[in-house]
Amino acid sequence: MPNIRVRLLVVLVVLCGFLTVAGTPPATAATSALPSDSLWFDGSPLAVRDGRFADSQGREIVLRGYNVSGETKLEENSGLPFASVADARKSAAALRALGGGDAVRFLLSWAHAEPVRGQVDTAYLAAVTEQIRAFLDAGIRVFPDFHQDLYSRYLFDSGSWYTGDGAPEWAVDAGHYPKESCGICLFWGQNITQNAAVQQAQYDFWHNGHGVQDAFLATAQATMAYLQQHLNDTEFAGIAGFDPYNEPYAGSYDSGQTSRTWERDLLWPFYVKFRARMDAAGWQDKPAFVEPNLFWNSNISTQKQEGGLQDAGTLGPRYVFNTHFYDQKAISGILMWGKAADGQYASDFAAVRDRAASAGTAAVVSEFGHPLSGTVSDKAPTVLKAMYQALDSRLPGAGWWSNPAASGPVLSGTQWQWDIYDGGHHELMNGNPDKVLTSGDAWNDEDLSAVNLDGSGNVTPRQDVRLLDRLYPSATAGTTLAFTYEDRSRDGSTTLTWNPVPSSLPDVAQLVGSGQYGLLVWRSGTGTAPTELHLPASFPTASTTVVSDLGTVHAPPAYTATTPVAVAPEPGGTGSRRLLLTDTDSGALHYALVTNGATAPSADLLNEARSELAAWAAAHF
Incomplete structure (x- = not known):
């Protein structure tokens, strides 16, 4: 998410200078609802071939869509993106028809998948499966993501200014972390480097303290196995891959360690373990959408760190290079006074293309976006246009016609986010009945959803549909x-x-x-x-x-x-x-x-x- 990086940046610049299974599985899924008039089966299995996504017909595939959704980070719908399957189907239809999407990054909650250590909640997995099926039935490819921000909401108490999501309560209890405190923190992203509880919890995860990483991997395998067993072959073909961990960050480095060596010594071995779990769960032919450290693709020099999984060698077809991008200067409100312009992010997205090419695999920008309310929201129309422009081509518009051969591959990307409940939430922040959040994303004062529901319950764009519903190959x-x-x-x-x-x-x-x-x-x-x-x-x-x-x-x-x-x-x-x-x-x-x-x-x-x-x-x- 943007503020994990951006808001930390503002302060840096301004102030410093298999498991026991609980529950009963549902019956085997019925035949897919994909219509017979699809002509060419868009839901055919996706693979990585010659550094690009490809379908079973050998065609080069571009994934475009949205994250579904930040609602998973809230408790009001028990860690699900939607309150009901009906809402999921309504959202999928609108995402296809209004937003032009053919793919979604589908957020999952570890806390709800494994609320008791060693026990997977199949009621949660059954609900997840039905909501995923709503998108598959709309011809939309899905790649799930076990999401986390600031490690876990259970690090924060009812009076905290901020909140997190991700790990279950038992994982936090095992760590006996200090009372969370961010000190002088103007923005929630500062917690990643200023909150000792968050830092120590993240550190423990990457070092498998208290066995929490092993537990997570076992839950991930059980989740993937459940999906493989409860989606039929046609539906499962529409699963594009899996994003193992959102915006990984060290918490703190060992002595002499850098972001690059942390990726080499801790992050990449985790991905190799996750890849093995995918194989064991029946996902052998689907790639892992692996992310570098969250600071890798930054447009702020003080925040730019080495990394990008440079020491992982050739990733090849079993992995996809998966990164995020937010214009930290624009979101800061301090470092970019004007609007975005033609070619604003050409070099940033060219770096993504180049890194994926050197790793021998495809690339996806699985999060990008800009706030739609607040003091910097006036930049959103130009920032988002420039981001989509950079996904389409590595050239500014002013130079495209004169040198089109340098345009490069079209990048896949999923905008943050598609939350139909935007502005209509009822979230008790950290369980506090005196802190009921209703506005925006109901998440640490963010507001980035491209849509919401109107007074009649219809999905309505909050951004220019000419920007969202795009022509693309x-x-x-x-x-x-x-x-x-x-x-x-x-x-x-x-x-x-x-x-x-x-x-x-x-x-x-x-x-x-x-x-x-x-x-x-x-x-x-x-x-x-x-x-x-x-x-x-x-x-x-x-x-x-x-x-x-x-x-x-x-x-x-x-x-x-x-x-x-x-x-x-x-x-x-x-x-x-x-x-x-x-x-x-x-x-x-x-x-x-x-x-x-x-x-x-x-x-x-x-x-x-x-x-x-x-x-x-x-x-x-």
Whole structure:
């Protein structure tokens, strides 16, 4: 989460300078509800191949979505993201249709999975399974995450200013930690380096003090085995992997230890143990989404630390390089006075791409976001646009058209967060009935959810839907060479256009006009499945124009096997749609411009735009 890093930073800069199982398992899950009209099975098993995610058709896959959700960190719904399966299904449908997501990072609670040492609560796991199934049935891939922040809420008493989540009460009791105190702490993230109770508890976990790490690994294995046994084969195929531990931090270092050697000597061995537990639980073919130390990807020099799992060697296909990113300068309110601009995070996200490439695996940015209320919330429209821009391409918009071959792979990412209860919580902070939290995330004064519920109980975006519901290549039949998307999202009344079509392509510029557009360039592979791009709701079929070497069409037709440019529903029955682009070759260069800016374009304009794009592609690839 942002404040674990950011708020510590502000003070640094400003002030200093198998188990016994309790309960009865439910009956074996019924057949998946994925519809038969999915055409190409989006829920096919995910693998890492040649440093990118790939499906069983050999297509390059991009995961885009949200964290579901910070509600898990609260007690009001007993460590579950949703109060009911019905709410989970409502959220999944909206996440697909309003947020354009095809994946979620699904938060789990160790405290609720193992409330008694050595006993897994299968009632909790059954509830988790049903809520996960709601997303799988909507055609959304899921990667669970055993979440923690500040180690555990049980380190904090009823009068504390802050709270945590993660470890169960028995794990805290075993440590006999000192009374928590952060001293002069303006922000909750300072606890990680100023609160002795938090520091010692984290230290004990990584050193397996009192056997707590062994207990966690056993619970994780039991949880994964439960999911494998209670999801049917089709549903289990939609599980993308597992995130073992959120934002790992040493607590304190041993003598002479650095963040890099801590990763080498303690964090990586933990991941190797977790990987073995995955294998034992029947998750052999699913990758572990492993995170470096939480300070690794920082845009503040005083907080930048060595790490990034540099000493783990080649991670390979059984691991995914999984990091987070928040603009700590923007959130501080002190170190960045203005708004984010074109290319703001190009270098930060390029570092993620480069680190994953050097590790021989795929990358995912499993948390990113910005506060939507408070003194820095005015930056959110530009900060989030710049983050999505950096996920799409490693280039600023100003340089994309002139050097598209440097665009790099499209990064997978899940925004923090998708909490339908935002602003409507009823959380007793640390169990204190005199501290009932209702506003924002109900978590240490944060407010980052992209949605909430309106007065009628409908899921409603709190951010510009042009920003959230994006065009992106969800499955590329071959290798993505370049991609960009100009969402034309708004900062107040200002339309943010960071990647206009250059004047050197006048017919393309005329076709796009003031509309949204995306451009994908790829080299075809050897499979037969089509390339797929998610079509936002702002791209209704009647207003969508595609200019491609595969065909040029306004208002694409419904998909058939012989239609090179077509539209089809996305799986899950949520009303969301995708563009399907079918080639019949291997190793050939292809491009596709997709825009909603044209109204009944002439055949001449379409042909001229195609000629311009063909010449542009030939010159740059």
